[in-house]
Amino acid sequence: MPEPQNPRKRRALLLFNPNARRGRDGVGKVVERLAAGGMSVTVEHFSALPEIARDIVRLRETADLIVLCGGDGTVASGAMAVVESGLPLGIIPMGTANDLARTLEIPMEFDEAADLIVAGKTRRIDVGSVNGxxxxxxxxxxxxxxxxxxxxxxxxxxxxxxxxxxxxxxxxxxxxxxxxxxxxxxxxxxxxxxxxxxxxxxxxxxxxxxxxxxxxxxxxxxxxxxxxxxxxxxxxxxxxxxxxxxxxxxxxxxxxxxxxxxxxxxxxxxxxxxxxxxxxxxxxxxxxxxxxxxxx
Missing domain, CATH: 2.60.200.40 (Tumour Suppressor Smad4)
Structure with missing residues (x-):
């Protein structure tokens, strides 16, 4: 009998803000934890917030989930593109205030936040908008x-x-x-x-x-x-x-x-x-x- 095929790895599109206050030394640790949890990770850097949505739209067909590393402004900048993609969102809090992570009780430690994404429990949340x-x-x-x-x-x-x-x-x-x-x-x-x-x-x-x-x-x-x-x-x-x-x-x-x-x-x-x-x-x-x- 043929051996059963291994299930395809979940593909994570990780967008990383190198200018985030807590992010300069943390993204490597996040990638390691996601990979250890059985994910295939594609890392994209961005230098300006408008690039986030463009990257999500450009690469969404190559991913099963999106991981945003940065502060509240970073996550909000990608929100509409995430909504359009229909993909689940993982958040690695690398900003100053990290209020969304606080609301969702996401750990501030990078490895713990990454492990949470690997675990796979999700919740549907609202998005607000002002003038689009x-x-x-x-x-x-x-x-x-x-x-x-x-x-x-x-x-x-x-x-x-x-x-x-x-x-x-x-x-x-x-x-x-x-x-x-x-x-x-x-x-x-x-x-x-x-x-x-x-x-x-x-x-x-x-x-x-x-x-x-x-x-x-x-x-x-x-x-x-x-x-x-x-x-x-x-x-x-x-x-x-x-x-x-x-x-x-x-x-x-x-x-x-x-x-x-x-x-x-x-x-x-x-x-x-x-x-x-x-x-x-x-x-x-x-x-x-x-x-x-x-x-x-």
């Missing part, structure tokens, strides 16, 4: 967008999460409220605010919680608007942002919906998962269960 640009964690207008522009790559690489604090102090010292209209389910509300954030996942900003009951697979977006009289009052509210209970403050407007539209008097930048990708007017929507991702 994907995000997993949060998209925001105001303080976070100003912070993203101040927090250059050199500051992140040198100081890591401390770099966020340095840049945040610079932004807060110059912050001014802005006027915006928020439209939800056909109802428009006028606000004066320092920030409007729309969350798809649970964690953002290095461990803050979008909303106490937020989940990345609940089919909804969670919005909050910071309508404080003085931006320095945020210092008193920081603890509630870590737990997601900031909506208990009178100065914080909250809402939950599948879509939001936000307009401002002049175009304002929109930050998605740490990257400025578009500007107002902004249309936000959720794509339920759009991505299959490897989880513990």
């Amino acid at each position: 640009h994907a995000f997993f964690n949060v998209a925001s207008i105001g303080l976070s967008s100003d912070l993203a522009r101040k927090l250059d790559a050199g500051l992140k690489r040198r100081w890591g999460r401390l770099g966020y604090a340095v840049a945040a102090l610079r932004v807060l010292s110059r912050a001014r409220p802005f006027h915006a209209t928020i439209t939800e389910k056909g109802v428009t509300t006028e606000v004066n605010t320092y920030q409007i954030a729309v969350g798809n996942g649970r964690h953002y900003g290095g461990g803050n919680v979008v909303q106490e009951e937020a989940s990345i697979d609940d089919g909804n977006l969670d919005l909050y608007s910071l309508e404080v009289s003085n931006v320095w009052k945020l210092a008193m509210m920081l603890r509630s942002f870590r737990s997601g209970r900031h909506g208990l403050w009178n100065e914080v407007r909250t809402a939950k919906s599948t879509q939001f539209d936000i307009a401002t008097k002049r175009p304002r930048p929109v930050n998605t998962d740490g990257e400025i990708v578009t500007s107002t007017p902004a249309h936000f929507m959720v794509h339920p269960g759009a991505v299959e991702v490897y989880v513990p």
Whole structure:
């Protein structure tokens, strides 16, 4: 009798950002663990975020799964191409904040994250989008967008999460409220605010919680608007942002919906998962269960 054929190895397309803060010495370890788990690994480097989607579209027919190594911005940049490919996604957290990994309880250690992909358990999660640009964690207008522009790559690489604090102090010292209209389910509300954030996942900003009951697979977006009289009052509210209970403050407007539209008097930048990708007017929507991702 002929011997049974060995099953074909799972083919992993691994995209690696050599500029990621934690990635310069880790990708070799990841490839080794995936290969030891019986996978055939193709490694593609990229130097700019738009290359990620192009590489996925170009090489998707040669892969059974996609592995993205980098931070939240890296994963978000490839999201729509991953959705289009229909392939499951593995995440190796090599960024500064790694909030999506935190939401999904993916280990921060490279070998453990790789072993999780080998194990093969998956979960379908939602993807948020604003003007056609994907995000997993949060998209925001105001303080976070100003912070993203101040927090250059050199500051992140040198100081890591401390770099966020340095840049945040610079932004807060110059912050001014802005006027915006928020439209939800056909109802428009006028606000004066320092920030409007729309969350798809649970964690953002290095461990803050979008909303106490937020989940990345609940089919909804969670919005909050910071309508404080003085931006320095945020210092008193920081603890509630870590737990997601900031909506208990009178100065914080909250809402939950599948879509939001936000307009401002002049175009304002929109930050998605740490990257400025578009500007107002902004249309936000959720794509339920759009991505299959490897989880513990």
